[in-house]
Amino acid sequence: MTGTPSRVFIARxxxxxxxxxxxxxxxxxxxxxxxxxxxxxxxxVLGLVVEVPPHRLVFLPITRVTNIDAGAVIFDGRxxxxxxxxxxxxxxxxxxLLDRTVALEETGEKAIVLDLGMExxxxxxxxVMKVAVRRVDQPTGRGSRLGLRRxxxxxxxxxxxxxxxxTMVDEKQxxxxxxxxxxxxxxxxxxxxxxxxxxxxxxxxxxxLDDRRLADVLEELPxxxxxxxxxxxxxxxxADVLEExxxxxxxxLLGELPAEQREQLLALMQPEEAAPVRRLLTxxxxxxxGMMTTEPVIVSPDATVAEALALIRNADLNPALAAxxxxxxxxxxxPTGRYLGTVHFQRLxxxxxxxxxxxxxxxxxxPLRPSRSLEAVASYLATYNLVSVPxxxxxxxxxxxVTVDDVLDHLLPDDWRESVMDAPAEEADEEEESLRGADVSxxxxxx
Numbered sequence: 001m002t003g004t005p006s007r008v009f010i011a012r013x014x015x016x017x018x019x020x021x022x023x024x025x026x027x028x029x030x031x032x033x034x035x036x037x038x039x040x041x042x043x044x045v046l047g048l049v050v051e052v053p054p055h056r057l058v059f060l061p062i063t064r065v066t067n068i069d070a071g072a073v074i075f076d077g078r079x080x081x082x083x084x085x086x087x088x089x090x091x092x093x094x095x096x097l098l099d100r101t102v103a104l105e106e107t108g109e110k111a112i113v114l115d116l117g118m119e120x121x122x123x124x125x126x127x128v129m130k131v132a133v134r135r136v137d138q139p140t141g142r143g144s145r146l147g148l149r150r151x152x153x154x155x156x157x158x159x160x161x162x163x164x165x166x167t168m169v170d171e172k173q174x175x176x177x178x179x180x181x182x183x184x185x186x187x188x189x190x191x192x193x194x195x196x197x198x199x200x201x202x203x204x205x206x207x208x209l210d211d212r213r214l215a216d217v218l219e220e221l222p223x224x225x226x227x228x229x230x231x232x233x234x235x236x237x238x239a240d241v242l243e244e245x246x247x248x249x250x251x252x253l254l255g256e257l258p259a260e261q262r263e264q265l266l267a268l269m270q271p272e273e274a275a276p277v278r279r280l281l282t283x284x285x286x287x288x289x290g291m292m293t294t295e296p297v298i299v300s301p302d303a304t305v306a307e308a309l310a311l312i313r314n315a316d317l318n319p320a321l322a323a324x325x326x327x328x329x330x331x332x333x334x335p336t337g338r339y340l341g342t343v344h345f346q347r348l349x350x351x352x353x354x355x356x357x358x359x360x361x362x363x364x365x366x367p368l369r370p371s372r373s374l375e376a377v378a379s380y381l382a383t384y385n386l387v388s389v390p391x392x393x394x395x396x397x398x399x400x401x402v403t404v405d406d407v408l409d410h411l412l413p414d415d416w417r418e419s420v421m422d423a424p425a426e427e428a429d430e431e432e433e434s435l436r437g438a439d440v441s442x443x444x445x446x447x
Contacts (some may be wrong), residue, residue, distance in 0.1 A: 002216050005313065006119055006120060007119045008068050008115050008117070008119075009047045009115045009118075009132065009253040009421070010032045010093045010094060010115060010116045010117070010120050011098060011115040011177065011180075011181045012096055012115070013029045013032060013048070013068070013073070014029065014030065014031070014094055014181040014182055014185075014345050015028055015029065015181075015182065015185060016028065016029050016071060016073060017029075017070060017071070017072050017073070017186060017213045017290060018048070018060065018072070018074075018075065019072055019073070019074050019075075020074075020075065020077045020158065021066075021074065021075075021076065021077045021084075021114075021178065023430070026050070026052055026079065027050045027052035027058075027357075028051050028053050028232055029048050029049070029050055029073055029437060030048075030049045030050065030057065030094075030182075030189075030193055030221045030346045031048070031049040031092045031093060031094045031095055031193070032045060032047075032048055032049070032092070032094065032118070032126055033046045033047060033048070033059065033086070033090050033091070033092060033093070033094040033436075034090070034091050034092075034093050034097075035089060035090060035091070036091050036166070036167050038167075038412050039161065039369050040160075040161035041252035042127045042128050042160040042161070043091070043093075043127065043128040043160075044125065044126070044127055044128075045062050045118050045125075045126035045127065045128065045440055046061065046062060046090065046436055047059050047061040047062045047063075047064075047065075047319050047330065048062070048065070048073065048434075049084050049092070051189060052078075052081065052378050055188060055189065055190065055192045056081070056083060057083060057084040057193075057196060057218045057423070058079060058080065058081055058082065058083065058084050058437075059080065059084045059339075060073075060075055060079055061081075061269075061436075062126050064076045064078055064079065065175055072266070082252070083278075084196075085192070086196065087418075087436065090436070092196075092197075093128070093341050094178055094182075095178060095193065095196070095197050095201060096198075096201060097113060097116060097166060098113055098174050098175075098177040098181065099112060099115070099174040099176060099178055099204075099268050100112070100115060100165065100166055100173055101113075101114045101136070101165065101173065102131070102133065102155065102163040102165040102182070103163065103165050103420055104107055104133075104135075104158070104162065104163060104167055105161075105162050105163060105164060105165045106162065109136075110134050110135075110136045111134060111136060111163070112131055112133060112134045112136055112174070112177075113131060113132070113166070113177070114132040114133060114134055114155060114177050114178070115131075115132040115368070116128050116130065116131055116132070117129060117130030117157065117322070117384060119130065125160070126291070128160055129159065129160055130157050130159060130160065131157070131158055131159070131160055131162075131163050131166070132155065132156070132157045132355075133155065133156065133157075133158065133163065134153060134154070134155045135153060135154045135156075136153075144444070148266035155247070156323075158216040164364075165236050165313075166216070167188060168208060172206060173201075173206045174204065175201075175204045175207070175208035175209075176208055177263060178208075179205065179208055179209060182363060187213075187217050187219070187220050189219045189365065190217050190220075191217045191220035191221045192220075194206075194217060194221065194225070195222065195225055196424070199228065200302070201228065201396065202225070202228070202229060202232075203232040206229045206232060206233060207232075207233070210323040211240050211241050211243075211244045214241050214244075215241050215244035216241035218230070218241065218245065218249075218253070218281050219245060219246065219249045223253070223256050223414075225253075227229055227253070227255070227256050227257065230242075230253065230257075235264060235265060236256045236268060238268075239265050239268035239269045240264055241332050242254070242265060242269060242273075242277070243269050243270060243273040246293055246295065247273075247276040247277050247280055247293065247294045247295065248291070248292060248293045248294070248406065248411065250277050251277045251280035251281050251290075252447075254266070254277065254281065255281060255285070260350050262281075276294040276295075276334065279294070279296065279399075281325075282290070283370055283371075284371075285410075286373065286374040286410055287370065287371055287372065287373060288368050288369065288370050288372040288373075288374075288376070288377050288389075288402055289343060289370025289373070289391065289400075291345075291374070291377065291402045291406045291407065291409075292370070292391045292399065292400035292401055292406070293321070293400055293401060293402075293403065293409055294302070294334045294400040294435065295321075295334070295400075296321055296324075296326050296334075296336070296388070296398075296400065296401040297312055297321060297322065297325045298312050298325075298326045298327075298328050298332040298333070299311065299325055299326070299327055299328075299332065299357055300327070300328070300329065300332055300399065301327055301329065301331055301340060301356065301357070301358035302356060302358070303327075303354060303356070303357050304354055304355060304356060305348050305351045305352065305353050305354070305355045305357060305358075305360075306353035308325045308343065308348055309345075309348050309349075309353075309355050310346055311325065311350075312325065318405070319387075320387045320388055320405050321388070321401070321403060322345065323344065323345055323387045323388065324342050324343065324344050324345065324349065324386075324387070324388050324401075325342070325343045325345070325357065326339065326341075326390055326398055326401070327339075327341050327342070327343065327357050327358055327361045328340060328397075328398050330391050334398060334399055334400055335393060335397040335398065335399050336397055337397065338369060338395075338396045338397060339392050339396055339397065339398040340358065340361060340363065340378055340392060341358075341361030341362050341363040342361060342362050342390060343357050343361045343362065344362070346361075347360055348360075364434065365384060367389070367390040367391060367392075367398075368380060368389055368390070368391055368392075368402075369391070369392065369393070370393070370399060373409065374410050374411065377389060377402050377407055378411065381404055381407060386404075387403060387404045388401045388403040388404065389402050390402060
């Protein structure tokens with residue numbers, strides 16, 4: 001591996017681009033697969049988990065990696081695009097080893113694993129030789145008798161064989177360093193990785209994420225994962241996370257729960273957060289009411305173009321919601337006062353900032369009622385080339401909007417998220433089988 005440093009810290013590989021020899025990016029590194037071996041033998045690095053579009057995790061054997069630096073991984077151009085499936089003998093270095101509690105052999109002190117350093121040997125194998133740790137308690141036992149003075153919270157790098165406990169299951173493993181490794185990752189990508197973790201590790205990651213980030217990840221996970229994670233949170237934390245979710249996503253998730261549990265969580269939510277979710281739960285799943293979001297961009301008739309543009313600049317809005325502004329008489333929270341019309345963002349960009357939105361809103365297209373079917377909503381969007389449609393009640397009050405992504409979510413099979421994440425594996429090639437099937441109980445040599 002010409003140009004590759006002799007030691008690479010694994011957590012720093014998370015999210016870096018993976019290129020073929022022609023310089024074309026094929027994806028991003030998400031984790032490193034290692035085979036743990038009986039102490040004191042260090043783990044052998046088998047390869048990288050790489051995410052390729054769209055949200056598919058594949059295995060890149062370390063033997064095909066030709067260069068690693070601070071900003072990129074380059075491989076020889078050969079990669080099997082079958083979906084990665086972790087085998088029982090394999091461990092994800094970032095997903096499963098970071099945040100482990102270990103014991104320092106010299107002093108018996110406890111420490112938390114922050115990172116792992118892998119090094120290439122003379123035989124061109126990669127082994128995990130170093131462990132970066134943070135001390136979590138004061139020295140006891142032999143360390144005290146030797147007069148060693150250590151600071152609580154001190155971080156340092158030590159040899160793999162100078163710590164113990166990494167090959168054992170940690171019942172109280174945190175997830176702070178795993179989350180830090182993927183801090184910049186988008187919610188759908190993080191959800192893809194969370195889906196691949198064990199149930200134990202998923203629960204630990206969920207416990208460590210803040211409410212807003214966890215809500216974003218839950219919205220991208222299959223329903224089974226959502227229900228499992230929510231059940232591990234405890235009712236108070238679960239209610240807090242539901243408040244951070246979009247009302248339509250929260251309603252979909254609560255709809256999967258038993259009625260008693262659903263009502264318990266709704267009762268713990270803030271009344272103003274629970275109210276729109278309760279309304280959404282009254283509609284049939286495949287109706288306009290069941291698909292709509294209750295938080296579109298709404299302005300009053302006396303709002304200016306400048307004010308409307310300021311609202312759609314909100315980075316938390318998804319593109320479909322930011323594409324149109326709805327003009328309604330006060331109150332401007334759903335259900336609103338009377339719905340007056342819609343202004344597309346392109347029209348806003350063409351008008352002088354002081355212009356009133358009421359003077360430029362489209363009043364010709366009729367809104368839909370919440371009882372309209374999925375097919376009717378899809379046809380409406382397709383006919384008028386729109387990305388969202390207003391939904392009003394019998395009095396003409398805006399209840400919410402259905403966006404094109406809501407429609408796609410309901411047109412696709414119920415298990416479409418699982419289908420993307422768990423696509424059938426193809427046959428592994430001979431080199432990959434040789435590497436991943438190596439005997440890891442002895443000296444690690446390939447068969």
